[in-house]
Amino acid sequence: MWRRASTSTSSSLSSSFIIKSSSSLLNLFFISQHHHASSSSSSSSSSSSSSSSSPPPLTMMQQQQQVNDGIPISRFITFVLGGPGSGKGTQCTKIVETFGFNHISAGDLLRREIVSDTKYGSMILNTIKQGKIVPSEVTVKLILRELESSHNHKFLIDGFPRSEENRIAFEQIIGAEPNTVLFFDCPEEEMVKRVLSRNQGRVDDNIDTIKKRLKVFEALNRPVIDHYAKKGKLHKINAVGTVDEIFEQVRPVFAAFEQLN
Ligand SMILES: Nc1ncnc2c1ncn2[C@@H]1O[C@H](COP(=O)(O)OP(=O)(O)O)[C@@H](O)[C@H]1O
Numbered sequence: 001m002w003r004r005a006s007t008s009t010s011s012s013l014s015s016s017f018i019i020k021s022s023s024s025l026l027n028l029f030f031i032s033q034h035h036h037a038s039s040s041s042s043s044s045s046s047s048s049s050s051s052s053s054s055p056p057p058l059t060m061m062q063q064q065q066q067v068n069d070g071i072p073i074s075r076f077i078t079f080v081l082g083g084p085g086s087g088k089g090t091q092c093t094k095i096v097e098t099f100g101f102n103h104i105s106a107g108d109l110l111r112r113e114i115v116s117d118t119k120y121g122s123m124i125l126n127t128i129k130q131g132k133i134v135p136s137e138v139t140v141k142l143i144l145r146e147l148e149s150s151h152n153h154k155f156l157i158d159g160f161p162r163s164e165e166n167r168i169a170f171e172q173i174i175g176a177e178p179n180t181v182l183f184f185d186c187p188e189e190e191m192v193k194r195v196l197s198r199n200q201g202r203v204d205d206n207i208d209t210i211k212k213r214l215k216v217f218e219a220l221n222r223p224v225i226d227h228y229a230k231k232g233k234l235h236k237i238n239a240v241g242t243v244d245e246i247f248e249q250v251r252p253v254f255a256a257f258e259q260l261n
């Protein structure tokens with residue numbers, strides 16, 4: 001069973017990608033970035049998460065013009081990090097409802113491959129059962145497909161990157177960095193309690209696999225968290241409390257970006 005990726009087009013959020021490499025897979029992104037740079041050269045607003053050389057965000061009229069022209073607009077990407085059961089998916093649902101993001105759960109995409117019995121299905125199943133990380137190339141391709149097929153330009157990428165290898169593969173294949181990163185910080189005991197009562201029939205929600213996932217999280221996800229903290233992109237959220245209390249810490253992160261328009 002998996003959480004459904006949801007799509008919504010409301011709201012006026014916009015920002016820019018930081019293009020890093022020229023992958024032929026991603027002409028679409030380059031078209032977007034090129035058009036963005038040329039069409040927004042007269043705009044005076046600025047993005048809080050762009051580098052100083054990035055172009056300013058598009059106005060709503062410019063975005064609409066791009067949609068009319070059939071040219072994809074620049075995407076706004078949020079990575080959602082946290083240990084197993086820290087509440088990432090639950091908070092993503094609230095962000096989708098409130099700020100109109102498209103929710104892409106890396107775990108859901110992988111579980112979908114298992115159910116559809118694709119060529120990667122059995123490898124993914126074995127990896128998930130062992131609490132290990134699926135090779136980045138596979139996960140990034142699945143994410144890329146979602147990014148390309150969505151009309152919404154605001155994305156929450158949940159449960160990714162899980163490792164430095166994931167992070168670097170995303171930058172190389174997609175040619176972009178996230179605009180912002182959320183990290184749900186939750187004590188291990190609480191995560192174990194939540195996962196064991198999640199009741200979604202997941203093959204990895206048992207005590208043995210949870211212990212392995214927690215070890216993998218500490219070893220592989222911490223460096224990613226540190227990386228984004230150093231870049232000033234990380235928003236650390238205390239993930240203990242009610243769902244609504246936690247969302248009140250999340251809300252200002254997105255409200256701040258909304259105000260840019
Ligand atoms: N703040 C919270 N307090 C208690 N339980 C929560 C809270 N947030 C989420 N949960 C529950 O904990 C379990 C794990 O949450 P989930 O959002 O699936 O975590 P993750 O996506 O990080 O693995 C779910 O059963 C969910 O309903």
Ligand SMILES: Nc1ccn([C@@H]2O[C@H](COP(=O)(O)OP(=O)(O)O)[C@@H](O)[C@H]2O)c(=O)n1
Pocket residue numbers: 082083084085088106107108110127128129131132133134135139158159160161162166204213
């Ligand atoms: N980027 C990712 C995300 C998930 N996964 C795999 O999918 C499993 C479940 O991830 P998830 O994000 O759905 O769930 P939680 O571990 O956060 O509860 C992980 O334990 C990994 O085995 C992965 O390999 N790479």
